Amino acid sequence: MTSDAPLVALRGVHARDASGPRRRARGGLHGLTLDLGPGVFAFVGAPEDGTIALTETIAGVRAPLRGGIAVGGQAPARAPSVRARIGALLSEPALPEARSVGAAVTIARRARGETSARPEELLEPLGLGHLAPRDPLSLGFAEARAVELALALSTPSPLLVALHEPLADVAINLLGLVRERIRDLALAGACVVVTTSSPADARALGDRIFLLHKGSIAGEGDAAGPLPGGEAALRAWVRPPDSPDDAASVRALARILSERPEVRAVSWEEREGPPPRAAEVRVSGDDLDACALALVDAAVEAGVLIESIAPASPGIGQVRAATEALQAFRRTATLSHSSPVALSTRRSPGQGILARMAPPAPTPAPAPAASPVPPPAAEPPEPPREPDPREPSGGGS
Known part of the structure; x- marks a missing residue:
């Protein structure tokens, strides 16, 4: 080797x-x-x-x-x-x-x-x-x-x-x-x-x-980039300081993060329990490192403590569903780059509704004159209908 x-x-x-x-x-x-x-x-x-x-x-x-x-x-x-x-x-x-x-x-x-x-x-x-x-x-x-x-x-x-x-x-x-x-x-x-x-x-x-x-x-x-089914995101577990209004600190953190240009979206979920209650904050954006720095700065400004930070990933179900959608899109894009397709309102035998457009065929040369075709023979008249004995006759007595 x-x-x-x-x-x-x-x-x-x-x-x-x-x-x-x-x-x-x-x-x-x-x-x-x-x-x-x-x-x-x-x-x-x-x-x-x-x-x-x-x-x-x-x-x-x-x-x-x-x-x-x-x-x-x-x-x-x-x-x-x-x-x-x-x-x-x-x-x-x-x-x-x-x-x-x-x-x-x-x-x-x-x-x-x-x-x-x-x-x-x-x-x-x-x-x-x-x-x-x-x-x-x-x-x-x-x-x-x-x-x-x-x-x-x-x-x-x-x-x-x-x-x-x-x-x-x-x-x-x-x-x-x-x-x-x-x-x-x-x-x-x-x-x-x-x-x-x-x-x-x-x-x-x-x-x-x-x-x-x-x-x-x-x-x-x-590994730092997004997988199909989800963009780059961070999950952080934060804990507000020991104060009666601990929820306000977490909301202040979310508000500060939402104003940062490097953060595309932010969400949080508060945990149940006695104060001080921890909360899970999710931050997404184009750059995980920039999101992490924004999170640290916002935590200092809001006065909350960060217990841990970890990348957030979509589940395998989301990844597989997103991959299926991506492959379907690629197949559609491949078809769109093939020959143009026209919709036909008339359907001839052996031909589908979608017919590929082709260059117009050359006009054929006029065929030599042929003997006139005799008109079709007239159909024989219908035979007279037999009178129905149940019907009254046309004459008087």
Whole structure:
């Protein structure tokens, strides 16, 4: 692999997962082509959009149906030496069979070439040391995924770390440490791929976000930019000072923010409870950094305390709906750039109401004179009607 080659390369990849009932596919990839280097890349989508299929194929768990995948210049499904440098957290945990969790961790580490390592060294930093003596079959779903996440984040000299929902369904309380580990892996030169149905998790982890929709990339952007279905926004939890009229402080904050040119919209929701009551404030605009500075300035002016600030993200339902609308718009725009279409009020046989306009056909040359066509023969007169005996006769008696 040359120095300028991507760590992960996909070329026209078609793939399916096997995560549905009876190992049927829930989603797949359809002709995906992509190059990824060092960094954290978050793919937002549902399993039906191909997130599980992407994780499994780049990790070498299954080969693509068509197309090619290269990690470090080799196909991961056919290169055990490459798979040893790939850390993976899949949708379903699959720890090696062993008498204890600690033994299963040791087997997994030996399979990737590690020799002298105590399982507690891997489990304890994430608060999982108490699981080492347990039987792997006794672990719950989130506990087993937590152990596999610890294994993935400790991959030696990793080329790729593929993580499906690393912040969901994992029995780890130190999620801040998980984010720090992911960041350290990327800074060390690894490619970290996160697949998730949570736009908020994608923003929290990714340097770059890809929107995966029905097996294809529907959009991409920086983590600080807006996703389809919502503009750039911040959520802040603020607390007014200890005063009888604490609601007035929050309203003053909203009024000051509404007058700032960098803020496009502001809303707030007060929480129930005894004073001083906290409130959630949502601020949106074109630039998140500018919105954050405006929020801090307004809080000082209004005399309220900011407890926390975080980016606000639309839900996966909003993202998918917005993506559907965007793709429909693109299809319409593509059609509008094709040949003009005219509405026809007359419909000829075999022709629809919409008829494509064509240049006028040349006027045909006059046909040679033909013999006159005889007029159609006159129809014979109707025979006289027989008199009805029930009708009175026309003469007198």
